[in-house]
Amino acid sequence: MVGAAEANQRFSRLLSEAEHGHDVIVTRRGQPIARLSAMHNPESPAAPIGRDPETSIPDYGARVDLIDTCKKMNAIGLNQGTSGNASIRVDGGLLITPSGLDYDKVSPSDMVKIDYEGKVLRGGKAPSSEWHFHCRVMEAKPKAGALLHTHSINATTLACLGRGIPPFHYMIAVAGGRDIRCAPYATFGTEKLADAVLEALDGRLACLMANHGMIVLGRDLEDAFKRAVEIETLAAQYLKALAIGTPQLLTIGEMEVVLEKFKTYSAWADPRR
Numbered sequence: 001m002v003g004a005a006e007a008n009q010r011f012s013r014l015l016s017e018a019e020h021g022h023d024v025i026v027t028r029r030g031q032p033i034a035r036l037s038a039m040h041n042p043e044s045p046a047a048p049i050g051r052d053p054e055t056s057i058p059d060y061g062a063r064v065d066l067i068d069t070c071k072k073m074n075a076i077g078l079n080q081g082t083s084g085n086a087s088i089r090v091d092g093g094l095l096i097t098p099s100g101l102d103y104d105k106v107s108p109s110d111m112v113k114i115d116y117e118g119k120v121l122r123g124g125k126a127p128s129s130e131w132h133f134h135c136r137v138m139e140a141k142p143k144a145g146a147l148l149h150t151h152s153i154n155a156t157t158l159a160c161l162g163r164g165i166p167p168f169h170y171m172i173a174v175a176g177g178r179d180i181r182c183a184p185y186a187t188f189g190t191e192k193l194a195d196a197v198l199e200a201l202d203g204r205l206a207c208l209m210a211n212h213g214m215i216v217l218g219r220d221l222e223d224a225f226k227r228a229v230e231i232e233t234l235a236a237q238y239l240k241a242l243a244i245g246t247p248q249l250l251t252i253g254e255m256e257v258v259l260e261k262f263k264t265y266s267a268w269a270d271p272r273r
């Protein structure tokens, strides 16, 4: 017969063994009746309970969305290699893609958080060299949640001719007005380019940049991505039409009717402000 004191002592010893990382089999009259499993091994302590370090970065979801959107732009040919860039508005500034990195190899922590002056708030990589226009445009268009920049083939071909897209098709209204302007040429990554872009985007959600590419705004990344696809399609159609003749343009009056019908489509942006 085991006394209470002795039983307590024995149980304490078993608990102590379990605490030291051993699995303990509790026996009664030589028969195993219970098992105390060690919760941790002191020789190789498990990671503390908590969030994975990568997923605990602020704005983790926005960072993942940014990478996914850039991959999507490459996958459908809207962009090639590392030439395009993207930003998304977050609390206190923007998250922007890093400079010159392959989107298939970046991780969420590589996305760079900057303020509207371009100052890096978080991140070990350099922000995209085009941070100037990202900051200026996103500051000037507070309702926009995302900005995409691509060197897509058709829009860029028109931009290399210094041509915007006139209202040859009613879908031009997706850019918020009756045409899509082409900003005059300025060196990439300069304030001068940001100035030109801001002017071309007056009352618009998209523009071309001479000898460079296109810029598209959206309520969020998905909205900007869809608009970029539409504009690249319009650019392709316009180029085809130009190749065999002179496209018929819609009148200002006809475009006013379309813009009225499109109001719900881009009401979030109030683009004609």
Ligand SMILES: [Zn+2]
Binding pocket: 083, 084, 130, 149, 150, 151, 188, 212, 213
């Ligand atoms: Zn560019």
